[in-house]
Every structure is written in structure tokens, then in C-alpha cells.
Amino acid sequence: MKNFDVYPLFNIEPVKAQGSYLWDKNGVQYLDLYGGHAVISIGHSHPHYVQKISDQLNKIGFYSNSVQISLQEELADKLGKLCGHDDYQLFLCNSGAEANENALKLASFHNGKKKVISFKKGFHGRTSLAVAVTDNASIVAPVNATENAIILPWNDEQALENAFKKEEISSVIIEAMQGVGGVHLASESFLKKIRTLCDENNAVYIADSVQDGYGRSGKFYAHDFAGVSADIYTMAKGMGNGFPVGGIAIAPHIKPKHGLLGTTFGGNHLACAAAIAVLDVIAQDKLIANAATMGDYLMAQCKTIEGVKEVRGRGLMVGLELEIPCAGIRNTLLEEHKMFTGSSSDKNTIRILPALNIGKAELDQFLEAFKSVLSKALIS
Numbered sequence: 129m130k131n132f133d134v135y136p137l138f139n140i141e142p143v144k145a146q147g148s149y150l151w152d153k154n155g156v157q158y159l160d161l162y163g164g165h166a167v168i169s170i171g172h173s174h175p176h177y178v179q180k181i182s183d184q185l186n187k188i189g190f191y192s193n194s195v196q197i198s199l200q201e202e203l204a205d206k207l208g209k210l211c212g213h214d215d216y217q218l219f220l221c222n223s224g225a226e227a228n229e230n231a232l233k234l235a236s237f238h239n240g241k242k243k244v245i246s247f248k249k250g251f252h253g254r255t256s257l258a259v260a261v262t263d264n265a266s267i268v269a270p271v272n273a274t275e276n277a278i279i280l281p282w283n284d285e286q287a288l289e290n291a292f293k294k295e296e297i298s299s300v301i302i303e304a305m306q307g308v309g310g311v312h313l314a315s316e317s318f319l320k321k322i323r324t325l326c327d328e329n330n331a332v333y334i335a336d337s338v339q340d341g342y343g344r345s346g347k348f349y350a351h352d353f354a355g356v357s358a359d360i361y362t363m364a365k366g367m368g369n370g371f372p373v374g375g376i377a378i379a380p381h382i383k384p385k386h387g388l389l390g391t392t393f394g395g396n397h398l399a400c401a402a403a404i405a406v407l408d409v410i411a412q413d414k415l416i417a418n419a420a421t422m423g424d425y426l427m428a429q430c431k432t433i434e435g436v437k438e439v440r441g442r443g444l445m446v447g448l449e450l451e452i453p454c455a456g457i458r459n460t461l462l463e464e465h466k467m468f469t470g471s472s473s474d475k476n477t478i479r480i481l482p483a484l485n486i487g488k489a490e491l492d493q494f495l496e497a498f499k500s501v502l503s504k505a506l507i508s
């Protein structure tokens with residue numbers, strides 16, 4: 129059997145990784161400024177993470193959600209304290225799309241309504257309703273397309289108000305910083321408006337924090353910058369540092385009932401051990417503060433580079449919009465300077481999404497290479 133060929137691949141096979149570095153099978157070292165789509169939060173192969181997962185595997189790796197799994201309580205407790213929403217409830221699943229599916233479904237169970245508002249350039253996953261509310265027609269199969277998805281212009285308060293007047297809205301799903309869309313920030317007033325309209329209309333505010341959450345923005349959730357609380361936060365990517373784990377944090381007024389949601393793998397012992405290790409390291413090593421400081425440094429430096437049209441982001445989620453298409457720049461950074469960076473749906477915007485414990489030395493390495501590659505490209 130062959131693998132289903134859906135991914136365009138670099139001709140590189142990493143076989144080892146440590147901190148912010150990867151090594152291929154020929155021993156060539158790469159600087160990782162992308163973390164495999166924003167997944168690596170505490171650095172590759174962090175010793176505490178490796179130890180926790182190995183110890184757990186030697187005890188019990190899996191049993192289903194039909195028995196007591198106290199690791200789930202430990203995880204919910206640590207997550208609640210770190211994110212500042214100790215009174216929320218945690219439901220565990222396995223990926224970002226699954227987190228969003230559960231959030232959208234739970235919202236609809238909660239208020240009995242059907243319509244979902246999402247936004248232009250937003251990305252929420254590739255399954256069922258998550259893909260229907262994603263603004264990319266090419267990945268929405270006919271079976272996924274639904275009249276229940278209303279995709280509105282970004283940061284447009286009037287359009288939002290009009291939609292609430294016209295339709296019975298179940299939920300609004302929004303990334304505070306659009307990732308795949310090219311690192312576009314929701315304005316604080318827009319997020320506040322969503323909060324108000326959801327309150328007035330018994331709708332559920334879903335903060336898709338799959339990419340911009342878990343400390344990456346310099347606060348636990350990027351939505352925190354607006355000073356509002358969402359009803360449901362969805363998360364995945366950085367949560368397991370590579371172990372497939374996702375979750376939704378649910379406000380106390382949304383009540384559970386046996387059988388309402390469910391999953392075979394979600395919340396298994398190994399996934400919990402991985403996610404607990406990640407939270408331990410984020411807390412102990414003050415990685416949220418590091419993300420804020422390193423992000424400010426990176427963005428300030430990038431603003432001075434010729435050929436960079438706009439720098440967008442917060443913390444270690446940075447979009448560099450260039451005056452020219454970025455594909456060639458990214459390829460040269462990879463091939464000649466051995467550095468992984470990310471693309472976005474905007475052809476001129478590079479995404480930088482490193483581990484939250486990256487240091488100034490690594491960022492300087494990137495800045496030097498980036499400056500030189502971009503200046504050569506501008507001349508030629």
C-alpha cells in the first residue's frame with residue numbers, strides 16, 4: 129500500500145530533535161522557527177516531557193472513558209490555574225478540528241439554535257462543520273457545505289450586528305489572531321462586540337485558540353488581550369507539544385449531561401501525561417513571559433528590515449508580510465540557511481511560530497539570515 133498523496137513534502141527527513149533544533153538523517157542541523165504548524169510549545173524532546181510520557185507508558189498507556197482517570201483531573205486543575213479560568217470545565221479530545229466540532233455542537237445543544245458565524249480568512253479545521261465555517265471553498269466538500277455557516281468580513285462590527293438581527297445565531301467562532309490566514313489580529317473592540325451580541329442573543333462565543341492559545345501570544349489565550357471571556361475556548365497544537373491532544377474549556381453556565389459528548393481516545397493516560405508535562409514546563413520556566421519578550425524583540429527587529437511591508441502578531445506568533453512573494457525566501461532559508469519557517473494563505477506572508485522557550489541567540493541567527501536572503505532577493 130502507498131500513502132494517500134495529499135501533502136507537498138520537503139525532501140528532508142528529520143530523525144532527531146532537541147529544543148529549537150532538528151537533525152536530518154545526514155546529521156544536518158536545522159533551526160525550527162515553525163514547530164510543525166505551531167505544535168512545538170516547550171521545545172522538542174524536553175526532558176521532563178520525555179520522562180513523564182515514558183513513565184506513564186510503563187504504567188498504563190490507555191483505558192477508555194469508562195473508568196476513573198485521575199490524570200484528567202490533574203490536567204484540568206493545572207490548566208484552570210494557568211489559564212485563569214479555574215471555574216471552567218474541560219472536555220478532552222484529540223485534535224483542533226475535533227475541539228471545534230465539539231464546541232460548535234455543544235453550543236447548539238446549549239441554545240437549540242443552528243447558525244454559526246465565522247470570518248473571512250478564518251481556519252477552523254477540515255472536518256464537517258469546522259470546515260464549513262472555514263473560509264476556503266477548495267477544502268469544503270459538497271457534503272460539508274451548509275446554510276448554517278455564515279462567513280462575515282473581518283473586524284466589521286456593522287456586518288456582525290446585521291447578521292444577529294437577521295438570523296438566530298447559535299455561536300460565533302473566531303481566532304483572536306488568524307493563523308493560516310496570515311496572522312491578522314481581531315480588534316479588541318470587535319471581540320468585545322462579539323461578547324455583547326452573544327450575551328444579548330443567547331449565543332455562544334467560541335474562542336478558537338488552537339493555534340494562538342496556550343501561551344503563544346504572551347498571554348494564555350490571545351482573546352485575553354481584549355479583556356473578555358469566551359464561553360468556550362478550543363485548544364490543541366501546543367497543548368501536547370506533538371502528542372495528539374485537544375480540548376475545550378467550557379464556561380460554568382453550560383451544563384454537562386451524560387452522553388452529550390464523547391470520544392474513545394480523548395483524555396487517555398498518555399495524552400494527559402504529555403499535556404500535564406507541557407503545563408508544568410510552561411509554568412516552571414515562565415514560557416508565557418518569554419513568548420511575550422522574545423516576540424516583542426523579534427517584531428521590533430523585523431520592522432527595521434528592508435523589504436518587510438508589515439509585521440503582525442503578538443508574542444511568538446508573528447506574520448511577516450513581504451513586499452514580494454515569500455515562497456522563494458522560505459526555500460532559500462531552508463536550503464541554504466537550514467531554517468524552517470511557515471507559509472500562510474497570503475502568498476507574501478511568512479509565519480514564524482517557534483517554541484515558546486526560544487532564545488535571543490536563535491532569533492538573531494534567523495534575523496541575520498532573513499535580512500541577507502531578503503536583500504539579495506530584492507536586488508535580483
Ligand SMILES: Cc1ncc(COP(=O)(O)O)c(C=O)c1O
Nearest residue numbers: 223224225251252253307338339
Ligand atoms: C485556528 C485553528 N483551528 C483549528 C485547526 C485545526 O486543527 P487540527 O489540524 O489539529 O485539526 C487549526 C490548524 O491549523 C487552526 O490553526
